[in-house]
Amino acid sequence: MKITREIVRHVADLARLELGPEEALKMESQLGDILGYIGLLDGLDLSGIPPTSHVQEIFNVMREDEARSSLPVEKGLANAPDREGTAFKVPKVIE
Amino acid sequence: MPLYSETIHSLHEKLREGTVTSTMITQSVLDRISEVDGKVRCYLTVTREAALEAAGQSDERFRKGDVSSPLDGIPLGIKDIFLTEGVRTTAGSRILENFVPPYDGTPVSRLKKAGAVITGKLNMDEFAMGSSNENSGFFPTLNPWDKARVPGGSSGGSAAAVAAGEAIATLGTDTGGSIRQPASHCGVVGLKPTYGRVSRYGVIAFASSLDQVGPLTRDVRDCAIMLKAIAGHDPADSTSARVPVPDYPSLLTGDISGMKIGLPVEYFPEGLDPEVEAPVRKAAEALEKRGASLVSVSLPSTRYAVATYYIIAPAEASSNLARYDGVKYGVRLSDQGGLLEMYRQTRSKGFGPEVKRRIMLGTFALSAGYYDAYYGKAQRVRTLIRREFEEVFSKVDLLLSPASPTPAFPLGDRVEDPLRMYMCDMFTIPVNIAGLAAVSLPCGLTPGNLPVGVQLIGPAFREEVLLNAAYAYEGERGEFPNCKVL
Numbered sequence: 392m393k394i395t396r397e398i399v400r401h402v403a404d405l406a407r408l409e410l411g412p413e414e415a416l417k418m419e420s421q422l423g424d425i426l427g428y429i430g431l432l433d434g435l436d437l438s439g440i441p442p443t444s445h446v447q448e449i450f451n452v453m454r455e456d457e458a459r460s461s462l463p464v465e466k467g468l469a470n471a472p473d474r475e476g477t478a479f480k481v482p483k484v485i486e
Numbered sequence: 487m488p489l490y491s492e493t494i495h496s497l498h499e500k501l502r503e504g505t506v507t508s509t510m511i512t513q514s515v516l517d518r519i520s521e522v523d524g525k526v527r528c529y530l531t532v533t534r535e536a537a538l539e540a541a542g543q544s545d546e547r548f549r550k551g552d553v554s555s556p557l558d559g560i561p562l563g564i565k566d567i568f569l570t571e572g573v574r575t576t577a578g579s580r581i582l583e584n585f586v587p588p589y590d591g592t593p594v595s596r597l598k599k600a601g602a603v604i605t606g607k608l609n610m611d612e613f614a615m616g617s618s619n620e621n622s623g624f625f626p627t628l629n630p631w632d633k634a635r636v637p638g639g640s641s642g643g644s645a646a647a648v649a650a651g652e653a654i655a656t657l658g659t660d661t662g663g664s665i666r667q668p669a670s671h672c673g674v675v676g677l678k679p680t681y682g683r684v685s686r687y688g689v690i691a692f693a694s695s696l697d698q699v700g701p702l703t704r705d706v707r708d709c710a711i712m713l714k715a716i717a718g719h720d721p722a723d724s725t726s727a728r729v730p731v732p733d734y735p736s737l738l739t740g741d742i743s744g745m746k747i748g749l750p751v752e753y754f755p756e757g758l759d760p761e762v763e764a765p766v767r768k769a770a771e772a773l774e775k776r777g778a779s780l781v782s783v784s785l786p787s788t789r790y791a792v793a794t795y796y797i798i799a800p801a802e803a804s805s806n807l808a809r810y811d812g813v814k815y816g817v818r819l820s821d822q823g824g825l826l827e828m829y830r831q832t833r834s835k836g837f838g839p840e841v842k843r844r845i846m847l848g849t850f851a852l853s854a855g856y857y858d859a860y861y862g863k864a865q866r867v868r869t870l871i872r873r874e875f876e877e878v879f880s881k882v883d884l885l886l887s888p889a890s891p892t893p894a895f896p897l898g899d900r901v902e903d904p905l906r907m908y909m910c911d912m913f914t915i916p917v918n919i920a921g922l923a924a925v926s927l928p929c930g931l932t933p934g935n936l937p938v939g940v941q942l943i944g945p946a947f948r949e950e951v952l953l954n955a956a957y958a959y960e961g962e963r964g965e966f967p968n969c970k971v972l
Binding site for chain 1: 843
């Protein structure tokens, strides 16, 4: 798998990262190296092998639908970079 | 011997006899921190006043005879990945440099409930991504055995603190070797319990199908005491297992006669550093002397483990780290240009290079058109690796290997070469992929006076077997030299 400048730009955009020109260049070569190494898996015959998403046989864990106490609003907002009333405040979304 | 360099169980004995108080022990550890932390740099935050207050409360309990846990009054350090109510928690990242959690995570609240004294928060690679502590967003912790070398990572601060006498024991996390590799480099005992053994509620997530919490200690008995205190189901973590918790310390008999220990050929590859291989093989012989039998076994898919891990872990990390967006907590680094621009600026300036690399790698592996070729494939290889362990554990009780392919390496040696850094964890990663339990314990020193760790790997939820073999080995090995912080 060849990592191109376009792929790096596209993936950075998906991940909400902005890479400077030098950073992007370095990323291109380092991701290329790592994915080159990961190419080790290419020769494996995996037909009929099911995927493991989780090592334990855990299914949905349910509890009774009853009200419990949760974090008070003030504590929940205490770390917010910006707030208004009882809400998190963010920069303008729609022009 | 100064109080700060003793074990949990020896201090507990003295506390019960009344020859020392928790305040004396805590003061000894805090003084030691003042004396050496400027050189080793284990702590991101030291909680002096809270520690002395907790110690005073413990002394009160001892006076009243109201003590039930061997951890009561014992000063412990906590990796900065565990949420601590009212005490800044950064995960080693600038993006969380101002984050003060509103609650304690379960592992910490269980230690506090046992009466432990928390001395502070320990340095780590940013978001637990790294094997040297050089990826900390603040400063690198140094190896107390040789300050020109790394302590390992990501729980490097936790391992170095135990070695340097800056805590009696510590808590770490292990996603691909982050407890065992630094334990090996710093000459301490480090246990990665079975996936699901310890609750991760209030532990900052890196790779959710791999992360596990565990102790770093001075000996195996301390490790058993710590595990007993933190293990067990927690309704707040649905991945914590409903499996009974044995009384680990009382199961340390040292009797391992008839035990079968496998030496996987893939973990002793050609070209393995002889300074590592020799003490590890000697450890195997010590176990044989104690009545275990050694068997050569093979786990052929081991060679795919690092590649598999570097798809699965970054993929899960890219998803887990999406929450750092400058909205709910942590820093916000721009208010210009609207919401999307704020996200981009905050994340680009807030995360360090290795974290960005892994987010990029994981986002790529999960993105449209590449999912099957990378993430889907890695999940299938994961099945292969798991099956081989299951098969081998039908023949042997435990496996033995080096914990790390090299002793501690010099600072700056690998930081510009990510792939070489990733290879540090080639013997520890397969354990996380299969969700098993493993412990690293010191087995010797190189001619350059650097510790070497031997790893014992056990089946899921059989920590008592693992720890008992480690205990038997420790008895045969004898005292391990204390590190002299220069």
